[in-house]
Amino acid sequence: MNPQAEELNKLIIKANPAIMGVLSEKGKAIFFPKKGILAQTAEAKGKKINATIGIALEEDGSPMRLKSIACNIGLDPKDVFPYAPSFGKPELREKWKEMMYEKNPSLQGKEISLPVVTNALTHGLSMAGYLFVNPGDKIIIPDFLWGNYRLVFENPFNAEFVTFPTFEGNNFNIKGFEETLSKNQGKQIILLNFPNNPTGYTITEEEAKKIVDIIKKSAESGNKVVVIIDDAYFGLVYEEGILKESIFSYLADIHENILSVKLDGATKEDYVWGFRTGFITYGVKCSENQKAVYSALETKTAGAIRGSISNAPHISQSLVLNAFTSPSYKEEKKEKFMILKKRYETVKKILEEHKEYGHVFETLPFNSGYFMCMRLKDKDAEEIRQKLLEKYGTGVISIGDMLRIAFSATPTEQIPKLFENIYDACKESM
Template sequence: MEFKNLQKTPLWTAFSKLGQRIFLPDGIFYWSGRAKKESKLNATIGTAYGTQGDLFGTDDQTWTILYVKKVAEQFKIPPNEMAEYAPIGGIPELRQTWKDWIAYKCQKGAKIDVKPYLTNPLITAGVTMGLSMASALFMDPGDHLILPDKFWENYSQIFEVIGQAKIQYFPFFARGDFNVDGMVDVVRKSLQVKGKAMLLLNFPNNPTGYVPSPAMYKQIADKLATLGDEMKKPIVVLCDDAYEGYTYDENAATYSLFPHLVNRSAFLIPVKLDGASKEMLMYGGRVGAFTLGVHPSWVSADARAVLDAEINNKLEGYIRGTISNSNRSAQYVVAQLLIKDRDELLKQRAASVALLTKRYKVINKLLAEKPLPNASVDPNNGGFFLLINVKGAKASDIADKLLKQEQVAVIPMEAPEVGVNAIRVAYCSVKESDIPKLVTAIRNVLTK
């Protein structure tokens, strides 16, 4: 495929050398796709077929994919949805319904219609794979990834260790809220040095549990759009929306930053990374989505479909060259949930959100009643965690003492180069009745 439209956009400039080079060849999936529509005898793909009679010793001549009945009985879904390969970019029903799902959330939360600007979501093996795609397609070794100084540790593994990017930090908080000016300063420097910037933001945040207000979302987007227009260089903003919807404070946004970034500056390239792991509490399903926001100035309306096809070709080229495709059975389940039972799904998930809201209120109330010695709690109002900054001892030593002396387990986070020394507390996995014991244990160890 030629990429004549894509080469005219800021997205092309933002791509890494691999991103510019990669494409999906007309290989097995191409020919098998044609075969399904055009052939009478299909000898293309390595998927075994036979008749129902062949499988079960009957006279049924229905042609079907060969499968093991005992395996199919465990799944309780149509055998072909369990056994067949998924298309490279995901089953069409899920791609379309996930696009609708994004549009629904953005309209309901931000009152912004993003649907005209969305690419067709690529289905990934969880949000982690979407992050890995972004690293490969946008970053060359030595490029900058911009992060707040408190972040999910796997970002370093994905972007720094594997992708060989150089992480540029800014302090997460300033004056008790998100540090917008610090973020803009680092993005500006990256644009000046590298000619492009990649910023990764995760709300609700892991590890802090912080969620911006709608006004803060608008401020972040306004500053980035202004900077993009001023510098005329691409700014890729990765929205890691793994915990979207888990907000426990009425003043915090219940939706993603993503809609505020769409259709702003032509140089602002928003990428939404989300999935079923947390949104549908299907941690092991490993169903994620990678969706780009396309600026209308990039190409004419007549050329938009061609541009989308070019983008899709590159993304599918990466998937084909790494995992080929994602779990079909999990994709089918998620698609059916969103197509047939979205309202019931949201209703049932609301019970879990309400449960976590109670825990959030209890732990923050207890922590606020009496200041922790040599420690402070970061602003938090959503997600699954909160972060306690500790002084006077290494966070790993505090975590070790908690485990040995109190049989309480937390995650230590240490980054001395940026002054981070904290313990992450996952109250999402602790009974509400046990939270007082958890807080007392932390207080005991910090006091000693």
């Protein structure tokens, strides 16, 4: 093993050996080259003559750039054209951390790592796979899951998904989660996603406490647990009593045997899907040297990033950082939230008013996010989807026996017609 990786592992073992129990073999071996090109370049920053940097500069020392590109960009060229660090732009990492505490009051007083910037959530999840998943490792996850998890974790890392039914009636299936966890002793990898894709369900505050208790008990019994938390739709919760914070806030420091890994980002929180700006943040209890552990985990993460995408887009990081410090940022976000909330409420009202819809489909619990799902009664979902496309000019997603409706992407005034079309298409094929 590379001595730099060994050095990081020693730091981790000294402060909390349980973390070594959840790192994958790749995760144990990875490091960020201390004397690599990036590190040497960083050391030369500010020197009068600097011939280290692997980009091209103009004669005046500013980043070399084409007018036809630069003319569309209002930002300072230095915040756009050069590479960003593999760890991410330092000011952005600090700001995101500060905002995380604001958005999650239960984090107060708890020490978490400095977020490392990823190429948005998918890449962050993939980095979590790199660092924590060995071939054959099981990932415990509710059965309504974002389909892309399979490409992220199964194909490259040979993980095996262990699912349990997401719901018990209209509630999260706490019992199913507990039983599934108890059947998989040793290293446990749990993947949680609220607001959930595809269902649009977020756990209640009570359910969150129960889930946390179950995970804590598992850790107390000696299991080494890594909880991967996908917070892609964070903030889009439309009902009272539903968990508004990330479950990461509760898990971050409850036990030495629990490493919480939070994946979040600007993608959906700030309506910038194509920017590719996400973060990976760690929370774990350590009796000593917690900062050193976080630094080691951040360094390993940056090493994995350096070896995959090298670094995330600089222009996107600068754009979102500027937004976060804009005086109207919070107001603008609220405005967009209210549009999505109105669509959510419109869907709820339609379902309430049109009891006849219940003859052709049953809706799954939803209270947040972008989506809601309906299970069709005695009808083939793919067939209905095709009919909706061909005859009703209406596009929806079919998943097994369900249709997934993105109310987030449907203008409010079209929502009644959307549901009417689904009903008519189902009636027609009876």
